[in-house]
Amino acid sequence: MKLLSRYLLKELVVPLVVWVAFLFLLLFVMQFLRGTDVLLGSAVTLVDMGSLLLFLAPHFLMMALPIAFLLAILLGLGRLAEDRELTALQALGIGPVQLLAGPLFVGVVLSALMVLLTSTAEPWGLTRVKEFVAEIIKKNVVGDVKPGVFYEDLSNLTLYAERVEGTDRRWTHVLLNDDRDPAAPLLMLAQTGRVNTNTSGQVLTLVLEDGEAHRSNRGTSSYSVVSFQEAEIAVGVEGSLGRRNRFRSPKEELTPRELLQAADEAERTGGDPRSFLMALHNRLGNALAPLSFALLGTPLAIGRRQGGRAWGYLLTLGGYVLFYLLMRLFEQMGQQGRMPVLLAGQLANVIFCAAGLVAMYRVNRSGTVR
Template identity: 30%
Template sequence: MRTLDRYIFREVTLTWIAVTAVLLVILLSNQLARVLSQAAANDFPRGVVLSLIALTSAGYLTVIVPIGFFLAIMLALGRLYHESEMTAIQSCGVGPAGLFRPIAILGAIIAALLVWLSFWAIPEAMARARSIRMEALQEAQFGALEPGRFRTFGGGNIVFYAERVDDQGILHNVNIFVDRTQEEAGHAGKGAGAPADGGRMEVWVADRAEQRGVGQAEQTFVLFDGERYEGVPGSGEFRIMRFAEGGIPLRMAAPGGASRKAEMKPTRELLQSHSAEDRAELQWRMSTPLLALILMLLAVPLSRLRPRQSRFGRIGIAILVYFVYSQLLAAARTWVESDVAPRFAGLWWVHAIALCVSLWLLVRENPPGRTRTAAVTA
């Protein structure tokens, strides 16, 4: 590359690294608070917390990298304008279009990075984070029970208590309280017998019990030599059953449904899918590198400053442009997911508008008939 190209490439690259790092730290602080709150509520171990922070933060890169690149070009070229270096560059015949050579090289590298992140790395990281979170939740909720403490399951519908546990892991003097209110509400109106003054309650009392399937999505409390009291509180009607062995199955539902979200699906699976949600996710992944490249085209004409104007004078405009661009993309994605927008339009109309605006600004700042001299070379 020419000396000028290397100079601009270095300035933009260093600024991009600095801006991206700052934005990443800001978003990491928000993600850290969210993961720590979830970990405290569910007693996640420290290793799980660190893994979740690392994996979930990777999803921010597709947002941070394009805006960081956009602001880096604005700041780097703004400094050249502010310190009159751009005047010297333009006196050598290098216009706004001539600045694209070094910036386009960095843009190609960043676009390739975004393709790898969007199509492969981030979906795999999100799926892995979901798996770790599920395992941690199962271990926290369905882990080994401690004697002398009440534990709740099923959203508080089941309360478990054991007086002590022996060396073989057998629980002694066990009490389990089961609230069937939700089940009764679901069956209300389907026939006579549904209680009008409350749901059915069960109380299990046993001499000893075992916990089977610890750490799995489904486990069972197996009780031995006990009694079961069943009835409606306040009605005075209870049924008492004695048993030699009884079991209470517990299952933890997967968050967000059993099926994976589109963000976690591999790209090859999205290519074979015909659902609107998967189609929107695929177009969103394609849009990420396009977003970075079109923002690069917008940044060069937008970074031009008037004499004695502050080098940060156009940053507000840059943030507004990115906000409008990203919000239009988000709205278009929602329309594709809802199958409202025409399939041929997808998210592409947003990129087409931004591309036309950027080309118009470039032509306005650098008319085709302008005389150019040879640029400064090494």
């Protein structure tokens, strides 16, 4: 029996590792392509790319593990069914229920890992990504501003420098057009300028020296001019980052404890704590998805004879899309108060588990291969 368990685990673990690696790489490439204007800047190094990959790894694993596990079950155990190996095991008295032990064991391990990731590493990684990409944007501004070329990568700002000189990339004869306030645009002309990269967080500071600031009010005919010796323009890079990096919700940056604290604070101040509680239970529901996938995927895999890999791919895609849609539907109902948040977070898993138990009962009655 131990030999059989090791053999079945091998049929699950090997494709699981392969598909996790493939999906992880796919997710990273997709994210990279969405942020090429930041990640291909002149200041980005291979070390920066490695750091970004490290910070994103927990988030991508949370996305890749459930679908890779379902795919491993349907393809791994499905191959045994197609090759009649499960028929031979049934002749030896090993039924479908006994074959469920291996996928359930792997599902428990994956769920425990996902609970750990979503409670610690994922919030930490997403928070660090936000800070890290902000620092990259700041460094890119220093390196990407070219003499005689308009720089427009900052939201609603246009920067122009006639010359860029020195190791600190100081600008000469600078023009800065600020349209962040459409009703009162600002035009600044300065003899010199530079980027202050010592600021922390989501703020970048442009330092302009010896110049004039021109502001007009489009609602009236007023126009003002102010001379200055030194002016600092604070630019929030969060808008630039958010425009290129929309792969997460801000609540995913909070740990479960922080979500509970936010819910308590919202309740004390008369707000609605359901959004924070729903985020917590939805995260837990996603982490427990491998268990429901094991219960549903095993009977679907061992109860068929034909279809091949195409059948496995199609069923995996359809199953995961259905699970995702159910999670989103119940999440909305939980946030709207039409369903308790605990039930809303786990109902998709309950439905899949119930469907899996029914399918296992039918397969067990009719035999491994019909």
